Amino acid sequence: MNDEMAKLMVVFRTAPYGSIYSFEGLENVLIMGAYDQDVSVLFIDDGVFAIKKGMDNSGTGIKDFSPTFRALEAYDIEKIFIDRTSMESRGLTKDDLVIDAELIESDTVEKMMEEQKNFFMF
Amino acid sequence: MKLGMIVMESPYQHEASDSAIQFAKAALAKGHEILRVFFYQDGVLNSTKLMEPQSDDRHIQKQWTAIGTENNIEFIVCVAAAKRRGINDTVTAEGFTIGGLGMLTELAIEADRLVEFRA
Numbered sequence: 001m002n003d004e005m006a007k008l009m010v011v012f013r014t015a016p017y018g019s020i021y022s023f024e025g026l027e028n029v030l031i032m033g034a035y036d037q038d039v040s041v042l043f044i045d046d047g048v049f050a051i052k053k054g055m056d057n058s059g060t061g062i063k064d065f066s067p068t069f070r071a072l073e074a075y076d077i078e079k080i081f082i083d084r085t086s087m088e089s090r091g092l093t094k095d096d097l098v099i100d101a102e103l104i105e106s107d108t109v110e111k112m113m114e115e116q117k118n119f120f121m122f
Numbered sequence: 123m124k125l126g127m128i129v130m131e132s133p134y135q136h137e138a139s140d141s142a143i144q145f146a147k148a149a150l151a152k153g154h155e156i157l158r159v160f161f162y163q164d165g166v167l168n169s170t171k172l173m174e175p176q177s178d179d180r181h182i183q184k185q186w187t188a189i190g191t192e193n194n195i196e197f198i199v200c201v202a203a204a205k206r207r208g209i210n211d212t213v214t215a216e217g218f219t220i221g222g223l224g225m226l227t228e229l230a231i232e233a234d235r236l237v238e239f240r241a
Contacts, residue, residue: 006231020163027202031223037231118126118230121238 012047025122033075126233
């Protein structure tokens, strides 16, 4: 393994319960936390719904995993970003989120993506 | 260049597995190194030796096994995704090993590029 930390980004871009992507993304981030790398997490497009408060999916038979995002901090994942345009265009504010994510503008998203070594898209 | 590959889709339903196989062949032919292929989500279904496509169709698992054994490429099948789908080491074909998600993180750290195949 390289001595230098790798810049790895996990991108949540799909809604949390229509597919397994979001759940698998969360599992991935928690594992990555153990590797002591420069990990960042981005919520964009419908991915912003993954961290929405107060979801009731009891009728779906699928576990509500959104509160588990609160564990990210305990896993030393501190770089958590949400795309402002994606969030606002879906009628959400920061108060609607289960975790404290930093709001970033779309041009910043682009710049951050250019800096990454590798991505995980969910 | 050191490449890592992720295969996210089941064989036959989508073209993702076929594209991944073609990509692997092309990359190797160009002299690139493939460190590992990580089979994830429905992609774990690429690993089963129980698949029996009709005789005039391609056999995707055998294509993978051929590429892997000829070029000494590690194929890792995500354990959590595999267990959900009834895949364990009694059904995986030659060349495929069941492994953890951490091996995907390690791949991302070591590979210059991570190439993902999905629908």
